Amino acid sequence: MTTPMVHAVGVRKSYGANEVLKSVDLTVGRGEVTCLIGPSGSGKSTLLRCMNQLEKHDAGELRIDGELVGYSLRNGKLYERSERELCDDRAAIGMVFQRFNLFPHFTAVENITIGQVKVKGRSQADATTRAHELLERVGLGAKANHYPSQLSGGQQQRVAIARALAMEPKLMLFDEPTSALDPELVGEVLDVMKDLATSGMTMVVVTHEMGFAREVADSVYFLDAGVIEESGNPREILVNPKSERLQGFLSKVL
């Protein structure tokens, strides 16, 4: 059996007295698309952010690609990983944010090259070539020299996806990628994500787009108040939810 891409066992996270993740178990296979759904404040974004250590989990075992996240195990002891090591870990995981977070002082193509050059050590020429390929792939070849302020929300998010892909990640994390978009722009971003899923990318997507979850996801996890209430095949749990909470949640979002 191959090791799963993401494997979480009993992951916990608190902010002070507020426990946002209460022992979460989750498995994401290679090449699979997993959607995390649930009401706001349920801990789905926090779980996602623990995966690339933008947040540090307090307890439990979180592994990506078989390796522990945030710690190294040596001689039976868990050593906290250094900032430097965390940077290397993050470079191998792509992340797309709700608010795009493109670098406003860089053009689209510069947004995509900066990480390649400064983190991966690629030459400027190679990075630029690759950036143009990726912009073509997300349908924005003509917008290479536009600044983020000159692009629509949907275009910005597609550049953000290209920026993450430029690092050749083994895993892509999406934190509500369409929640900040005007309704008519959601489709273009979801199309890019579907295309990415088809190409075999492992993806974890926090989303409120139930249509996307049903169509693309291999598995769906429903979180509520820091607990995974229900999980499984989207065609089963989104159509015939067993728990009352998921029934209640779906009746509100669908």
Add this chain to the structure above:
Amino acid sequence: MPPDDEPVVVPLRHPWRWVSSFVAMVLVAMLVHTLFSKIPSGASVCHQHGATKVCGPAFQWRFGWNVVFQYVTDKFVIQGVELTLFVTVTSMIIGFVLGMVLAIMRMSTNRLMTGIAWLYTWFFRGTPVYVQLLFWFNISILYQSFTLGVPFMNSWHVATISSNLIFTVIRAAIIGFGLNEAAYFSEIARSGLLSVDEGQLEAAKAIGMTRLQSLRYIIVPQAMRVIIPPSGNEVISMLKTTSIASAIGLPELLYQTDNISARTYQIMPLLIVASLWYLAVTTVLSIGQFYLERHYAKGALRTVPPTPLQRMRRDLSQLTQYRWSAR
């Protein structure tokens, strides 16, 4: 031709605008007149008119423009300008670098670092720069020499230098102004860093950038937009503040013009000479600031504002287009 029943539009009149414009123009005229007026110099001149000699009072510029013109390019004045510029630039560099470090320390999660940065700012902002200048100039009273070695181990040392060799007048001035500026600039830098959205740091981290890389490529360039306008103020303010270093004998611009007026008794013309130079440098700095702001506005505005030259060209081309169409 409008129909007869359509009322005629009468534009609103602004009589007070005319009155205030007139008053302002009179005042400006008075200013120009007094600037270029002449007064009796106290001496008298005589002209030979045929056989008779006519004597009358001699006149001179009230503001002594001929003296101003004579000294504005004086060798010592130029030397003073050069030193003023050198001290301004070097102490601003110290201020910017140290101030940026202090701002980053202040925003650190390490409480000791924030504490030290706060204490530094508190001390250097809370005491007059003049006092600080005198302090560094007189440091040799406290320390006759400085030793490089292991802290608290007086017998282990590598090198020892006399204080008077380190703290020359010019270095005391640069260190004094630089350390003082750092305290002010750290607050400017901090406000700039705080103005950058937190998502930017997260996005930089998410592509694997270290903290230093995120600061250098992502955060600081965006913070510059907020940092530059008040920094321009600081540079101009520093340019003029350097004049108080004449008190410790730094031969900068004001020291040189003072020297000349002490010798020639031309107090006002030499103050004008100094003012003209300060104004000239300030003008150049302001132009530099405009282009720097424009550079860092990249991406923040959909279109970058035109330079004065571009604006002039555009206005001219519009004017010619207008004339063409008018034909």
